[in-house]
Amino acid sequence: MPAREGIYGLLAEFETPGDLVRAARQSYQDGWRRLDCYTPFPLEEAAEAIGFHRDKVPLLCLLGGLLGGAAMFGLETWISVIAFPINVAGRPTYSWPAFIVPAYEWTILWAGLSAAFGMLALCGLPSLYHPLFNAPNFRDGATTDKFFLCLEALDPKFDVAEARAYLETMGPVSVVEVEY
């Protein structure tokens, strides 16, 4: 983990989603790569503007579902055929049609759990602390009605004065420095 001191980045606040998307698109075109947008509701256009298109949640979901279904079917077969074979009205011990129902439920269960917790893990959550929470206007608006673009200090192009001047050209409400 890099040393947590100095500046995390510059945070520009915008009034409307349209302003944010235009600013994000412009920054990405100008070669910024360590940047992120913060919005109070899902804004796909902003994600596209900063070059974030594909996510791995569906893959995790698929794997979880397949594993869950296979695990349950295997468990049922093992229990009914090997571990505890009992004769119920002369039916075969390997009654696979009856095993489908729990296997189906477990496919859904593990697909769902993988999607939900996989999504949170891929997002790096939980992370109760984040430098952005130090910015006063971020706490006030990011989850309510304001739209933020953050150019991060880790970007090779980053220089506080130049980045600030650059952001000012895009008509933000304000630009603030964010400390670690």
Add this chain to the structure above:
Amino acid sequence: MATSELRPKDPGVDPATGEFRVIGQGQTFRSITEKISRIVLTPRTPLGWFAYFAVAGAGVTMLLVALTWLFLKGVGIWAIAQPVAWGFAIINFVWWIGIGHAGTLISAILLLFKQQWRNAISRFAEAMTIFAVMCAALFPVIHVGRPWLGYWLLPLPFTMDVWPQFRSPLMWDTFAVSTYATISVVFWYVGMIPDLGTFRDRADSKIAKYFYGVLSWGWRGSVRHWVQYETASLLLAGLATPLVLSVHTVISFDFAVAVLPGWHTTIFPPYFVAGAIYSGFAMVLTLAIPLRKYYHLEQLVTERHIDNCGKLMLTTGFIVAYGYGMEAFMAWYSADHWEAFTFWNRAFGPMYWSYWLLITCNLVIPLTTLWSRKLRTNIAFMFVISIVVNTGMWFERFVIIVTSLTRDFLPSAWGTYRATKWDYMTFFGTVSFFLFMFLLFVRFLPMIPMNEIRLLLPQSKIKPKVTAEAGD
């Protein structure tokens, strides 16, 4: 016919579409956030809330008394005996699970169909699902007689090497209901994370900041997170859809797989699912109508929602009517003596009143009146009809379980059924528990998804080149 013809001057009607608005006019991101978060973040809890909470708490105490006595004495304190071994416990189980289904339908199926009007009612409908499933899951556990051995239902490695029997529908139930409960909770909680982040940022007290801060997992609204979050929501909705259809199907297998006349039919799965959604929408209305009034949410839960719930009840009500019709038809067409007798016994036997009560509450009253838009938008009427349908659906389960069991094949094995006070105390105790949990939910969690409501506002749409001159 458009609603505008019915009420030409009503501000709740959008002149462009002639329909009720999904959301009231003149709202901003901040105004809806304020409106919803103030309900929770206010330091002053309304007195009325305490009054309801006291009543519900008294009911929960009654439930605890009933359960304590049950655990001390055994299930003999209920009316269950031979031939009616299922009784209230299973009636209530099926009824409660059914109520939960509308929550999943609203949150999952309507999301997949991009029905945006659902946004305002989806969160508390999901909460309703979870609390209903809690009430439902209680019944099989206390019904087994030795509830402390309830964990035997799970495939756990015991020292005595006994394993569950997977060819039984009761085992399928265990997996269907536990999966349904888990996925519902996860879906509900994941959906709440961004709103809990809003609460964290808007809370004044230190305890609230800490509480919502931990619950929101540090959500900060990064668009990279939002994209993955939206994918996960869609996937969960896609998974919850086949799940909700399977749960009541599996529950209907408990009956349909048995050979008892009146149970052994193939119509049961679709008929149970439709009935579940029917009663669930009734419960959504039972909860939504007082909520929007007491918390002044008429701008967010509009007449459009009430109207649409009415339409969905009409649709599912007709599927249920088809189920009843088909049962009667098969009783005749199967030429099976016992099937025919069971139907006759339901309609004209000693418990005829329960059958006609169910026909009245589920078919006669709602299916004749819900056609009228005037009545569907009459809030008081819709509240009454929601109670009527819930009563009817409870009696549907009563008729299915009790009339079939009291009189099966051999007249020498016939019996009767009369619930005891402990049965009633347990049932009304779970109703109180449901209200108790719901009141806590309304007080401490965001009952309307703020992030989804923001998407309904015109400001959330990106307008091209609106600030071209404001820039450089």
